[in-house]
Amino acid sequence: MSTKNYAAPGDYNLADLLCCAAAREVRDHEVVFAGTGLPMVAIMLAQQTHAPNLKLIFEAGTLDGRPPQLPTSVGDARCEVGASRASGLHDAFSIAQRGYVDLGFLGGAEVDQYGNVNTTAIGDYLSPELRLTGSGGNPDINSFASRTIFIMVHEKRRFTENVSYITSPGWRVKKWPQGDWVHRRQLYGAAYRGGPTAVISTLGVFRFDEETGRIYLDTCHPGTSAAQIKEQCQFDLDVSRVSGETAPPTVEELHLIHDVLDPEQIFIPRVTK
Amino acid sequence: MSKVNKRISLQEAAALIPDGSSLTFSGFTIWRRPMALVYELIRRRARDLHLIEVNGGPQTEFLVGAGCVAIWESCWVGHELYGKYGANVSRRVAAKDIIVEDYSHAEMTFRMAAAAAGMPFAVSQSSLGTDIHNPEYDMLGRAGLRDGGNPRIARHKYQFVEDPFFGGGQYVLSPAPKIDVAVLSVQQVGEEGTVRVQGQHYTDPEVARAASLTIAVAEEVVPEDYLRRNSDANTIASFEVDYIVECPWNAHPTGMFGRYDVDGDFLRDFYQRTRTQEGFDAWAAEWVHGLDHLSYLEKLGWPRTLRLKANTALNYSTSVKRGQ
Numbered sequence: 001m002s003t004k005n006y007a008a009p010g011d012y013n014l015a016d017l018l019c020c021a022a023a024r025e026v027r028d029h030e031v032v033f034a035g036t037g038l039p040m041v042a043i044m045l046a047q048q049t050h051a052p053n054l055k056l057i058f059e060a061g062t063l064d065g066r067p068p069q070l071p072t073s074v075g076d077a078r079c080e081v082g083a084s085r086a087s088g089l090h091d092a093f094s095i096a097q098r099g100y101v102d103l104g105f106l107g108g109a110e111v112d113q114y115g116n117v118n119t120t121a122i123g124d125y126l127s128p129e130l131r132l133t134g135s136g137g138n139p140d141i142n143s144f145a146s147r148t149i150f151i152m153v154h155e156k157r158r159f160t161e162n163v164s165y166i167t168s169p170g171w172r173v174k175k176w177p178q179g180d181w182v183h184r185r186q187l188y189g190a191a192y193r194g195g196p197t198a199v200i201s202t203l204g205v206f207r208f209d210e211e212t213g214r215i216y217l218d219t220c221h222p223g224t225s226a227a228q229i230k231e232q233c234q235f236d237l238d239v240s241r242v243s244g245e246t247a248p249p250t251v252e253e254l255h256l257i258h259d260v261l262d263p264e265q266i267f268i269p270r271v272t273k
Numbered sequence: 274m275s276k277v278n279k280r281i282s283l284q285e286a287a288a289l290i291p292d293g294s295s296l297t298f299s300g301f302t303i304w305r306r307p308m309a310l311v312y313e314l315i316r317r318r319a320r321d322l323h324l325i326e327v328n329g330g331p332q333t334e335f336l337v338g339a340g341c342v343a344i345w346e347s348c349w350v351g352h353e354l355y356g357k358y359g360a361n362v363s364r365r366v367a368a369k370d371i372i373v374e375d376y377s378h379a380e381m382t383f384r385m386a387a388a389a390a391g392m393p394f395a396v397s398q399s400s401l402g403t404d405i406h407n408p409e410y411d412m413l414g415r416a417g418l419r420d421g422g423n424p425r426i427a428r429h430k431y432q433f434v435e436d437p438f439f440g441g442g443q444y445v446l447s448p449a450p451k452i453d454v455a456v457l458s459v460q461q462v463g464e465e466g467t468v469r470v471q472g473q474h475y476t477d478p479e480v481a482r483a484a485s486l487t488i489a490v491a492e493e494v495v496p497e498d499y500l501r502r503n504s505d506a507n508t509i510a511s512f513e514v515d516y517i518v519e520c521p522w523n524a525h526p527t528g529m530f531g532r533y534d535v536d537g538d539f540l541r542d543f544y545q546r547t548r549t550q551e552g553f554d555a556w557a558a559e560w561v562h563g564l565d566h567l568s569y570l571e572k573l574g575w576p577r578t579l580r581l582k583a584n585t586a587l588n589y590s591t592s593v594k595r596g597q
Contacts, residue, residue, distance in 0.1 A: 036353060059378065060301045061473035069589075072537070073353040075301035077530045077589040080472055088474045089301070089327060090386050093379035097399060116403075120375060121366075125410055131363035131373070136328065136349035139400040140379035166404040173402025175443070177433060184402060189442020191398045264596035266354065 005251045009222065012249045014202055015268045017221060018151055019045060019257060020249040021200050022105065025149050030102035031055040033092075033141050036073045038151050039105035041257065041267050044070065048256050057095065059137045061088040070262050093137070096144040099193060104145035106138050108152050110163040113235040114213045115170030115196035117142070117150060118163035125165050139168040143188070147197040154201035159233040171195050171213025183213060203229045205246055214238060219246040279466055279517045283566060286488050286518050287313035290454050293343075295323040295425045297385075297450075297484065298332055299457035300527065301475040303353050303535050306332040307458035307490045309523035309566050315339040316561060323425060325450040327381045327476045329359060331527055331540060337361045337371060338553040339561075344413070346374040346450070348381050354595075355537045356544030361553060374412050374430065375405055380447050385476055388449035388483035394432075395447050406431055406445060425451040455484035458524045459508075460532060462489045463497035466514030469507050472530030472588065481509045490518040492532055522570055522578065533581040534590035 007016075015038070022042035026032060028051040034043045044067070047054055055064045058074035066082030080086050095101065108117035109132055119138050123129030142148045152158065166174065175182045185192045198218075199206040205219045216238035217226055226239040249257075262268045281289075287310060290296060300306040311332045314322075319341040324333060329350030336342050338361035350359030365371045376384065383395035404410055411430040413419055418426050427448035434444050457477055461469040468489050470477055481487045489509075494517060500507055526536035526543075547553040564572065580592045 060304075060475055072535070072595055073302055073304070075304040075353075075473065075475065077304075077472055077528065077534070077583070077587075080530070080588065086473050088478070089378070089382045089476050090479060093382050093399070097379065097397065120404075125404065126415075128363075128366060131358065131366045133351040133358045134329075134347070134349040134375060135377045135400070135403075135405065137378040139377045139403050139405065143379075143399045143401065165410075166402070169400065169402040174404070174407070175402065176406040177408050179407065182402075187401050187443060188398060189436075190439070191442065262596075264594070266596045 006248045007251050007254050009248070010273070011271060012254055013269065013271050016249045016254060016257060017246065018200055018202065019268060020253050021205055021246055022149060022151055023049065023253070025198060026051045026054055026103060029053045031057060031100050032103045032105065033057045033059065033096060033101045033145060034105040035107060035137070037107060037267055039107065041070065041261055043105060044261050045253060045256055048260065049253065057092055057101065059089060059092045059141070061092055062086055063091070070264070070266055072266060093140055096141060099144065101141070101145040102147065104141035104148040106141060106148060106150050106168070108138070108150050108168065110158050110160050111150060111152060111199055112160055112163050112170065113215045114172040115199070115208055115215060116163050116166045116173065117168040117170065118165050120165045120167045122164050135167045142168040142196065144191065144193065146194040148195065149198045149200065150196065152199060152201050154203040154232060156232045156234060159201070159235070161234045169195070171208060171210070203232060216241045218243055221246045222248060279464070279515065280494070281516050281518055283309055283313050283490070283518055283520060286310055286456070286490070286516060287317055289486060289488065289516065290314065290319065292320040293322070294453040295325055295451060297325050297452050297455050297480050299455070299459065299475065299477045299480060300330070300524070301473070302328055302330045302349070302351070303355070303527045303540065305458045305475070305524050305529050306330055306527040307456040307523060308332060308525060308527060309520050310456050310490055310518070311335050312561050312566070312569065314341060315557065325452055327385055327480070328378060329362070331543070334359050334361045334543070334547070337365055338547055339557060342371055344372045344374065346376070348376055348378045352540040352544055355535070355540035360544060360548045364548070364550065372412050372416055375410070376447065377405055382476055382479070384447050384450055385479040385483050388452065389479040393449055395449065396444050397447070398442070398444055401443060401445065425453070450483065452480070452484040453486060455480045455487045457481060457487065457489045458529070459489055460492050460529065461495050461500065462491035462514065462517045463495055463500040463511065465497045466511040466517060467497060467500045467507050468509035468514060469500055474508050478509055481513050487514050488516045488518065489514045490520050490523045492521050492523065492529065494519040520566060523566070525573070531583055531585065531588040533578070533583055534593050536577070536581055537593065537595060
């Protein structure tokens with residue numbers, strides 16, 4: 001195996017780093033369900049590098065597509081290129097509920113220490129300060145994929161003790177109608193396959209303990225420290241398991257992102273010097 | 274040839290949607306939305322619509338901004354890359370002008386499929402443990418609308434059950450929606466109503482069948498015989514469609530597989546200008562009121578529509594600038 005040719009610090013930006021860190025979570029031959037934006041670039045990068053056999057599902061209905069050009073949404077005509085089947089949402093969500101999906105790639109506005117994610121509204125739900133896009137397929141993919149990964153902007157108010165609204169289920173969830181907190185394994189029963197496995201934020205990579213359901217810091221992005229990241233969380237972040245620094249993009253990955261996948265800079269801006 | 278003439282105009286189609294109707298659409302977020310008909314509804318100042326959508330998009334934002342909507346039941350609204358969220362929905366939710374009932378995307382899909390199959394409810398395990406199922410957040414219930422007085426509103430947002438057959442855990446039953454009218458935006462429809470969608474069909478087959486009345490607005494009306502030569506390529510059967518409207522470029526500014534791309538500049542401009550009600554009103558005065566479909570297209574102009582036109586081999590435009 002050749003030595004990795006990592007890019008120099010000034011040659012990549014945060015979006016590049018996030019995209020590469022996310023792509024490295026994908027394993028070859030997996031069925032991957034991805035949302036619009038950075039997740040899309042990340043899986044296409046994985047498809048171009050170490051995971052050429054990944055099966056890509058977009059929730060609007062393309063199954064196992066091989067788009068050479070970046071779609072701007074999962075409903076885009078570009079999603080269809082090279083697909084095994086052009087279908088619809090009923091198929092895509094049935095496939096997820098049936099248990100085919102290994103990995104889901106999602107975004108979020110707020111996350112708590114158990115991986116519950118909010119994409120619905122900020123503030124009191126009954127009188128919201130800001131109504132966001134809403135759930136979309138976030139809870140559905142997160143309900144049924146064996147692993148889910150969130151890509152998020154890191155701000156102290158977003159890494160919160162309690163999210164304003166639980167749009168997407170983490171490891172400890174509420175059993176309605178009473179609303180008792182339970183481990184998700186208890187609630188999903190036969191449909192339990194796993195849960196959130198990583199959050200890739202603009203400061204670091206976080207993982208979850210499957211038993212306690214709690215988040216911990218795994219790697220710090222170059223230029224940050226565990227202490228700084230802990231300071232940027234409202235909950236008491238576990239930093240006892242930090243394994244080191246997030247690996248930077250390689251020269252090859254940067255080439256693929258900017259010259260092949262996103263030359264139009266739809267989701268990932270180029271470094272300007 | 275059919276004995277029944279299903280062809281009507283856009284204006285006649287809009288007149289089939291009286292105030293207070295429950296309404297749904299074809300498409301997905303910023304793709305294949307029946308925008309020409311949405312503009313007609315805004316022009317005739319439709320009121321008290323109950324939108325029940327698998328997902329929202331520009332059509333939702335246009336109708337909500339224009340004050341046409343009383344209830345929005347769905348899971349998502351925005352303009353994808355061209356607008357971060359639904360600013361008009363957000364503004365009107367904050368002002369308590371509209372009631373928003375949240376479900377998840379899969380739940381809305383399965384609910385629509387239940388209606389399409391003539392079943393009273395859908396069953397799923399999706400979204401267990403989330404606040405979507407929080408009884409405190411049943412907004413139609415909070416508004417006192419679940420008393421059975423409105424035949425389109427279910428008596429409960431959800432019911433929870435334990436799997437009675439295999440002991441598989443908790444399940445959620447959610448009501449099949451009662452849709453008065455579904456409006457589809459598609460590439461081709463035959464004279465008798467057969468629809469051929471190209472590309473992803475999203476939830477079009479389900480919404481067409483779920484509704485009491487289905488209107489297909491098509492880029493072109495083609496001979497029924499042509500579609501029936503390859504029935505395996507068709508999406509919706511003739512008798513599921515009640516009326517057809519021929520209207521090229523009817524989905525603009527949303528995109529249509531094989532025909533034209535999303536007009537990202539148009540959506541970005543809409544998103545930026547309509548954060549306030551005054552902004553929306555000015556936008557509607559410029560782009561909706563006082564125009565009809567042809568004058569709207571004239572206002573857009575040839576250079577813009579030619580840029581959006583899809584390459585017929587690739588099914589998308591190679592001329593649009595998509596990045597910032």
